[in-house]
Amino acid sequence: METKIDQSMRTGSGRGHHGAVRILRWIARIWSLVVLVVALLIVILPDRYAVYPVPLSDWVLLSFYWIAILGLLIAWRWEALGGALAIAAVFGRSVAFYFIRGVWPFDLSSMSILAVVFVLLGILYLVCWRMSRHHHSEVPPEYKPVSTGGK
Numbered sequence: 312m313e314t315k316i317d318q319s320m321r322t323g324s325g326r327g328h329h330g331a332v333r334i335l336r337w338i339a340r341i342w343s344l345v346v347l348v349v350a351l352l353i354v355i356l357p358d359r360y361a362v363y364p365v366p367l368s369d370w371v372l373l374s375f376y377w378i379a380i381l382g383l384l385i386a387w388r389w390e391a392l393g394g395a396l397a398i399a400a401v402f403g404r405s406v407a408f409y410f411i412r413g414v415w416p417f418d419l420s421s422m423s424i425l426a427v428v429f430v431l432l433g434i435l436y437l438v439c440w441r442m443s444r445h446h447h448s449e450v451p452p453e454y455k456p457v458s459t460g461g462k
Contacts, residue, residue, distance in 0.1 A: 339435040343383040375404030379429040386436040394436030
């Protein structure tokens with residue numbers, strides 16, 4: 312005996328698949344807001360141990376994180392674009408770090424942990440985009456047009 316849930320999952324209609332996308336989307340959005348708030352706090356609250364002035368190379372490297380944050384905000388509307396931008400910004404920062412400092416930035420510093428968070432959120436947005444795109448491309452059989460043979 313088939314239940315309504317089984318039927319909705321089989322036909323692609325209902326909330327089964329859509330509900331999972333919705334949950335993942337809100338997890339990504341909430342964590343994006345957390346990252347934004349932390350970044351704003353870092354900018355607003357002065358660091359008493361900071362060396363002034365901040366070198367231009369550090370501003371260049373930090374700008375990639377702001378691009379990643381922008382990507383996470385764009386992903387609220389355009390998941391694929393925003394997720395890809397966040398991931399690209401992290402990899403762009405890694406390349407820039409190598410050219411500026413001469414080493415790859417793969418250590419357990421807070422900046423590397425932040426990079427992992429950006430990449431994971433970007434991937435999560437891309438997964439949401441892919442799942443929702445796949446969900447919309449599935450048309451239940453009862454909604455497919457029937458050819459009448461005429462014009």
